Amino acid sequence: xxxxxxxxxxxxxxxxxxxxxxxxxxxxxxxxxxxxxxxxxxxxxxxxxxxxxxxxxxxxxxxxxxxxxxxxxxxxxxxxxxxxxxxxxxxxxxxxxxxxxxxxxxxxxxxxxxxxxxxxxxxxxxxxxxxxxxxxxxxxxxxxxxxxxxxxxxxxxxxxxxxxxxxxxxxxxxxxxxxxxxxxxxxxxxxxxxxxxxxxxxxxxxxxxxxxxxxxxxxxxxxxxxxxxxxxxxxxxxxxxxxxxxxxxxxxxxxxxxxxxxxxxxxxxxxxxxxxxxxxxxxxxxxxxxxxxxxxxxxxxxxxxxxxxxxxxxxxxxxxxxxxxxxxxxxxxxxxxxxxxxxxxxxxxxxxxxxxxxxxxxxxxxxxxxxxxxxxxxxxxxxxxxxxxxxxxxxxxxxxxxxxxxxxxxxxxxxxxxxxxxxxxxxxxxxxxxxxxxxxxxxxxxxxxxxxxxxxxxxxxxxxxxxxxxxx
Ligand code: FUL
Numbered sequence: 496x497x498x499x500x501x502x503x504x505x506x507x508x509x510x511x512x513x514x515x516x517x518x519x520x521x522x523x524x525x526x527x528x529x530x531x532x533x534x535x536x537x538x539x540x541x542x543x544x545x546x547x548x549x550x551x552x553x554x555x556x557x558x559x560x561x562x563x564x565x566x567x568x569x570x571x572x573x574x575x576x577x578x579x580x581x582x583x584x585x586x587x588x589x590x591x592x593x594x595x596x597x598x599x600x601x602x603x604x605x606x607x608x609x610x611x612x613x614x615x616x617x618x619x620x621x622x623x624x625x626x627x628x629x630x631x632x633x634x635x636x637x638x639x640x641x642x643x644x645x646x647x648x649x650x651x652x653x654x655x656x657x658x659x660x661x662x663x664x665x666x667x668x669x670x671x672x673x674x675x676x677x678x679x680x681x682x683x684x685x686x687x688x689x690x691x692x693x694x695x696x697x698x699x700x701x702x703x704x705x706x707x708x709x710x711x712x713x714x715x716x717x718x719x720x721x722x723x724x725x726x727x728x729x730x731x732x733x734x735x736x737x738x739x740x741x742x743x744x745x746x747x748x749x750x751x752x753x754x755x756x757x758x759x760x761x762x763x764x765x766x767x768x769x770x771x772x773x774x775x776x777x778x779x780x781x782x783x784x785x786x787x788x789x790x791x792x793x794x795x796x797x798x799x800x801x802x803x804x805x806x807x808x809x810x811x812x813x814x815x816x817x818x819x820x821x822x823x824x825x826x827x828x829x830x831x832x833x834x835x836x837x838x839x840x841x842x843x844x845x846x847x848x849x850x851x852x853x854x855x856x857x858x859x860x861x862x863x864x865x866x867x868x869x870x871x872x873x874x875x876x877x878x879x880x881x882x883x884x885x886x887x888x889x890x891x892x893x894x895x896x897x898x899x900x901x902x903x904x905x906x907x908x909x910x911x912x913x914x915x916x917x918x919x920x921x922x923x924x925x926x927x928x929x930x931x932x933x934x935x936x937x938x939x940x941x942x943x944x945x946x947x948x949x950x951x952x953x954x955x956x957x958x959x960x961x962x963x964x965x966x967x
Pocket of ligand 1: 678
């Protein structure tokens with residue numbers, strides 16, 4: 496009896512003293528804190544606004560009379576309210592497009608809101624929008640086109656100094672900037688000259704004034720262009736990219752931007768930018784061409800559903816307000832997505848894994864079903880394949896599976912098969928397959944009824960981790 500008590504005591508002591516199982520080591524490049532916060536935003540608004548709004552142009556040539564800029568009822572609070580009601584998390588505005596017109600009264604240009612006469616030349620769209628975003632709880636971002644078809648110094652080294660000074664103005668005058676958007680389009684200036692940009696200087700300037708800003712360009716460094724303007728990320732989409740030898744406007748083949756590089760040296764996740772209308776700027780000619788809800792819904796699945804953020808452009812009209820056709824469509828789009836993800840059928844399910852890291856509760860598969868991104872399931876280091884089984888309390892009909900990798904430790908999973916249990920044939924039947932998961936991957940398939948699903952990770956570059964599984 497004494498021996499038994501002693502053994503039991505020793506066992507208890509052993510368990511109490513057992514070292515916590517160490518998490519998997521990060522694999523490859525990983526997101527910075529700012530990139531992780533950015534990725535969690537998922538969906539935000541792009542605003543193209545400026546002289547082009549009033550001239551039916553997409554690319555103004557910089558010789559427009561500033562007086563054409565005359566929004567008679569500009570209301571940035573209406574933009575911000577629309578974004579909030581649409582479920583968006585921020586707004587990025589074209590502070591200066593290729594025509595060089597500045598939406599703020601820049602000291603380094605004579606082609607600005609000051610010269611327009613709007614609000615007697617005392618207006619500042621960046622001020623009004625950044626204030627409205629702050630009030631509405633939205634993040635504020637700035638698009639600044641390096642290509643400038645108006646500025647007299649464009650095409651000379653002096654322009655790099657001018658552009659840097661303009662950057663400093665927009666980055667210091669309006670509070671926190673979550674994303675600095677650099678357009679890759681680079682043509683000639685009004686003087687027929689083309690600029691050689693000082694990208695290292697531009698990047699240094701952004702990080703100096705806004706250390707937490709994510710810098711967008713064709714090739715990062717904070718986030719990258721998806722390689723098309725159709726709203727389509729790759730079904731395979733690595734948040735990693737090799738950028739040596741590339742810069743904005745001098746880019747790898749477009750497919751590489753759409754797919755990323757499996758062994759890319761840098762963490763540069765994708766952003767999908769697309770417009771709700773055929774053009775980036777407002778035109779009355781497109782009032783009846785706002786994308787239908789089904790098309791926007793499809794774009795959600797091919798962007799957010801494929802490990803990319805969605806930057807949806809909603810161009811304000813000539814009054815300076817978001818047109819009712821656009822705002823109504825945005826509300827329908829939100830309702831459609833919310834309906835798709837209202838009931839997670841996996842919420843009351845049981846879930847098992849054939850491998851749990853160190854058999855530790857810390858990495859148990861139950862973490863896949865909690866709503867906490869920061870708890871996750873992981874396997875032992877030796878595993879590069881694994882199988883999860885989900886049993887629902889009763890048979891249910893579903894057509895979507897949502898998966899999230901725990902990306903703070905890097906992107907690992909390269910191939911996944913999903914099966915369901917068919918009660919008639921008593922076999923597992925194939926439901927869907929995927930390659931990459933990343934921050935979020937949503938698989939769609941024909942509506943299927945079953946009480947069991949199986950997720951088989953067929954290939955992982957290092958032991959897999961998953962944070963979330965949802966069945967809808
Ligand atoms: C492109 C620009 O040329 C378009 O006008 C628009 O701003 C789009 C978002 O990026 O490169």
